[in-house]
Amino acid sequence: MTDFSATRAKFHIPDGIIYLDGNSLGPLPIAAKARAAKVIEEEWGGELIKGWNTAGWMVQPRKVGDRIARLIGAPEGSVVMGDTLSIKVYQALASALEMRPDRRVIVSDNGNFPTDLYMAQGLIASLGRGHELKVVDPEAVEAAIDESVAALMITEVDYRTGRKHDMAKLIAKAHAVGALVIWDLAHSAGAIPVDLKGAGADFAVGCTYKYLNGGPGAPAFIYVAAEHADAARPALSGWMGHEAPFAFDQDYRPGNGIERMRVGTPPIIALAVLDAALDAWEGVDMADVRRKSIELSELFIREVEARCPDLVLASPRDSAVRGSQVSFRHPQGYAVMQALIAPGLIGDFRAPDALRFGFTPLYIGEEEVLGAVSIMEDVLSKRSWDKPEYHRRGLVT
Amino acid sequence: MTDFSATRAKFHIPDGIIYLDGNSLGPLPIAAKARAAKVIEEEWGGELIKGWNTAGWMVQPRKVGDRIARLIGAPEGSVVMGDTLSIKVYQALASALEMRPDRRVIVSDNGNFPTDLYMAQGLIASLGRGHELKVVDPEAVEAAIDESVAALMITEVDYRTGRKHDMAKLIAKAHAVGALVIWDLAHSAGAIPVDLKGAGADFAVGCTYKYLNGGPGAPAFIYVAAEHADAARPALSGWMGHEAPFAFDQDYRPGNGIERMRVGTPPIIALAVLDAALDAWEGVDMADVRRKSIELSELFIREVEARCPDLVLASPRDSAVRGSQVSFRHPQGYAVMQALIAPGLIGDFRAPDALRFGFTPLYIGEEEVLGAVSIMEDVLSKRSWDKPEYHRRGLVT
Structure with a gap:
């Protein structure tokens, strides 16, 4: 209890x-104060560049991701931190569209947070291949899922009203017609029980500054289901997602599994503060x-x-x-x-x-x-x- | 002096x-310790959500951008902070390619930092329109610039050897054949004098954890020349780059000028630490x-x-x-x-x-x-x- x-x-x-x-x-979270002082004074101040190894900075996006995984029904090694929710939506959607090359429809609803829709609009314009973002009423999402749909992109809990979608039901319907599903958990992670693996979610993203108390603009997370993690091509293929970042090869080779969803140099101070915030969830x-x-x-x-x-x-x-x-x-x-x-x-x-x-x-x-x-x-x-x-x-x- | x-x-x-x-x-920077404590304890702890207004969080990406602008020869209002250098490279390159729709070549060199090349490779694969990333020796860049080139994507100072390109000369050559130029200033900002406006750079990006001392994984910056700032379409069209983020419209409309290069919720603690680090540059x-x-x-x-x-x-x-x-x-x-x-x-x-x-x-x-x-x-x-x-x-x- x-x-x-x-x-x-x-x-x-x-x-x-x-x-x-x-x-x-x-x-x-009160613990964030001392933790921020530690990462700044002891780690950055004292370890300098060595902190990437000695203070574990390089593996922090995975370690913090694992702590969040526990709260959203995701297995260890399936969640990684970085960037913002907007960027993570883009990554998930870009991968999903490539995994369904013959389909052109993205279904979302008008209760989705606008940035998800905006990122999809930007991606569609960049691709220039006639994808359509179909934005329906929340109640009409289920009926809008058919075999034209490449991806369903849904925020589980409506940011305005708190209305909650039935995740398992929408995934089942989507999978029955071969569509992939991306969940935005901004108002779910730390708010309600989520069972990503049990429900069969393909991708999920979320922010950590709401119910997870990570601080203003804290890093986002992305989840990729095990069956897609080694297949999804990262559209935002940054060096931290490379198979061997410090080999400094000229050609990109995606890292193993969720590692490939890392992009640039991780935000260490923000991750440390978030990590301290997650201490409050121990035993919860x-x-x-x-x-x-x-x-x-x-x-x-x-x-x-x-x-x-x-x-x-x-x-x-x-x-x-x-x-x-x-x-x-x-x-x-x-x-x-x-x-x-x-x-x-x-x-x-x-x-x-x-x-x-x-x-x-x-x-x-x-x-x-x-x-x-x-x-x-x-x-x-x-x-x-x-x-x-x-x-x-x-x-x- | x-x-x-x-x-x-x-x-x-x-x-x-x-x-x-x-x-x-x-x-x-010694000042970063007190500033981190202030943003965490007084602003986040004391102001809570109101901090977006009362502590100026919402405008921080522009204010910090203006401080960096002074160090790289950029006018006020032409630089904005956020994300990582990898993401900013992607934004600049995606915009540039769209501005040269009839051209298919991106020229870079093998002294460029690998993440720039990786991000370009990822973008090219997403676009699927036959763009070619031509990676030549640093000495061969100038000769590689011809009318097939959409964009030149160059890190001014080589991360391995410190070799420095002639920015003004390469820009002049590129502009003479109608190509755009993107500069990565990772090893330039705070290291050497840079005159983006004087040299006529189209786009520039950089990180702030090297010579600018912003801390591990500190936010990146992007510069867009005034003549492009209201024309460039943001490929990563997040809510913070929207003309009216808090109208929560369903359709993206790019913000004015450099504002549109903002993506997601800004990393406030990291920006505060960077801002304190930039105090060391006052009078320099x-x-x-x-x-x-x-x-x-x-x-x-x-x-x-x-x-x-x-x-x-x-x-x-x-x-x-x-x-x-x-x-x-x-x-x-x-x-x-x-x-x-x-x-x-x-x-x-x-x-x-x-x-x-x-x-x-x-x-x-x-x-x-x-x-x-x-x-x-x-x-x-x-x-x-x-x-x-x-x-x-x-x-x-």
Whole structure:
């Protein structure tokens, strides 16, 4: 049984803040501070270039990948870290399209995070071979899978509403017609149990700065199923994915398995911070996280609907098809969120009208949920969001 | 006049170490420690998601880019940070090839760093349109430029020998036949004066963990000439390069100018460390750096040739065509480097037989050069490299 009071002690949450935005940027794991100092002062400062060997920098992308693998149902040696989620989407999709050379359709849905769609559009334009990105409603994905489809590219949990796809069902349908499936786990890894191998996923990618608490812009991960790992051609064929990076050959030869999905020199300081963040997951069972996340989410929905009648639930009511966030709509959503942040409740806003709140049992409990709803009730009942300063737009909300 | 005793005080070099490997990984700038603590504890820990606005994270890739621009003769607003050099090479080359749709040849040379060649090979295979990567000897580059060439992709300073290309001359030749030019400045930025705008470069890329001391795996940069910046289509079209990232549109629209070369969420901790490292360049004149680097290199060559007859100069003797490193050949180069490192002289080895030594006036002076040669003379005259432990290979040397 996971001890959530123990995990909670591992995070720094500023006094007076209720942080329901771990689905956007996880808070600081206390261990990250000392680990950053160590990698900077002892390893970089003390070992200098030797750190690539003596401090294990060169193998860090695989070692950290293995720690994440455990959380997403992936075998050891099937996940590697690096770059950003956008780049990893591109790698997975480029490989998948080449593995289905006679097909031209990529199916995605309009609940996918835009960067996935953008990267696909960029790849299609580069290839110039008439691929089509078919973006359908989330409910229409299953019906859109037919024998024209090369790849299904889906974010499991919708960044706006928390709606969750049925991974196993979509994979089964896709495989039945010979299509490959790429999963974006940005809102899944560390949020809900994922069983990539059991479900038969072909590729998966994700970021680590949300539920995995790796820090702003932390490195992304990519998973490739064992049966594809030695067959997929890396479109982004960088030296770290070469079979022998330090032979300095002139011709690219892909490394073994997942190694070939490495590209450039790994971001060592960021990987060290992420590695420290992952310490908080030791001894944590994803089934416990899921159970607690549902409890907190249900409590939140119940209380908000009872006490804040101006908010309309935007997330699925059925927790079985919902990730670890809950969204409510409000026509003045941006201003409402600013007004909630002022007294210390941090969630976020996604255009056009969604207020998002993430439930992250590692450091959030019932007390925070009830505290959050009190602030919401107060702000909405007093219409305190209706002030000019809350309507001004910043870059990020 | 640059005060090199002042810059030297800004770096941490471990006691007993002579560090002539800043051309591979720059040493720790002392300011990076406090800056890392600040971005982690105050910004991430204290501001949480708000840091994207309040701590300026969102604009950091441009702000840091502008600081590097000054060192490479690029105007403000023409350089942006992110990803790795490999990814930036891919972006530049993909854009360039699209700008010359009727041409099929990419010219590079066998002194280019392998990842540049690998990324080009990967791009060519993805495009499947019969592009040819013509890799010639460095001396043959100029003659290889003709009207079949879409893009010239060249690393200005050879990572093995320090041989330096004539940037202005190659650009003039390329432009005369309508070819575009991409410069890899990995061994130029912070090493030698570069005048991208004056020379008329079309694209340039570089890493920041060598002469710019940004730390292991620090973010890369890309430069796009003003006349191309609004025309180049980003092949890696991520959300941070979108005209309005937070509108969450489904269709990609490239951002203005250099903004479109951003891809995914920026690596904030790494950018903060790099930003602190760049403080050491305030008040530094690249002409002074160049003059001092040549003085140190000439002293080194003179002393080594007088005192270490087993070493054969692999770098150009003429400092005008040499970057800021000096290489010597030795048939047992790997073992010799291990034997030099043991008593505290850190350079590095590049297959098959090159010993590399970087001269970085910000923190290296005559005393270190003379100390280095004493160690080299001792190790070579006593053949102390001829021990089994120095012949075992690690991952990185």
